Amino acid sequence: MGITKFEIVPILEKKYNVPVKIKNDGKCAGLAEKKYGELKRYDDCIFLCIGTGVGSAVFIDGDLVELKQAPGFEFGHMMIDKNGIKCNCGNIGCFETYASMKRLKKEAIKQFGLDEDINSEELQKYIRNNINEDKMRNFIDNYIKNLSIGIINIINIFEPEAICFGGSFSYYTDIFLPKLDKEVKENKFNKNTECKLICARHQNDAGIIGATLL
Numbered sequence: 001m002g003i004t005k006f007e008i009v010p011i012l013e014k015k016y017n018v019p020v021k022i023k024n025d026g027k028c029a030g031l032a033e034k035k036y037g038e039l040k041r042y043d044d045c046i047f048l049c050i051g052t053g054v055g056s057a058v059f060i061d062g063d064l065v066e067l068k069q070a071p072g073f074e075f076g077h078m079m080i081d082k083n084g085i086k087c088n089c090g091n092i093g094c095f096e097t098y099a100s101m102k103r104l105k106k107e108a109i110k111q112f113g114l115d116e117d118i119n120s121e122e123l124q125k126y127i128r129n130n131i132n133e134d135k136m137r138n139f140i141d142n143y144i145k146n147l148s149i150g151i152i153n154i155i156n157i158f159e160p161e162a163i164c165f166g167g168s169f170s171y172y173t174d175i176f177l178p179k180l181d182k183e184v185k186e187n188k189f190n191k192n193t194e195c196k197l198i199c200a201r202h203q204n205d206a207g208i209i210g211a212t213l214l
């Protein structure tokens, strides 16, 4: 939004006369999955919210890793192609310019000549109806290949026991996760460790549920 410094907490506290806490949405969604959802049984695990961008929360030994200067773990802005697409952040080839659902939609509109105004449900239907066509298979394989580069980097660094996927990505997990799992198993550095790839339980409500845990 271009806002660099704005103290919203005292304004909200004054208006509603209740204590207010504030946290990054990806971290809140991760907290919900860790406490009540699919990450409950894992100590070292990562939550990735793949929607318009890529948000995240990292848990080590059961606790959310909290940094001093900023929320951190901006996996969406990890550069995976120095000759890649320009990102909103000003850099080139950021992971989210390949992995986000916004990008998937834009690319599908371009490659399949779809209506610019197609909504997420219609797009999901189109992809599912054409899932056995060669062109659609290539489209999905290419998306998964790019996605796997970022996911493998994350696994090689953190060696999590599980990565949980939320955001609108979760509507496609039955299609995407088996393919992603295969790519990850074949190409991650440490072949002796296991990282489960799982779908978020709370989907789009995770951020709100997680905020109640602050």
Ligand SMILES: [Zn+2]
Pocket (backbone or CB within 6 Å): 076, 077, 087, 088, 089, 090, 091, 094
């Ligand atoms: Zn970026």
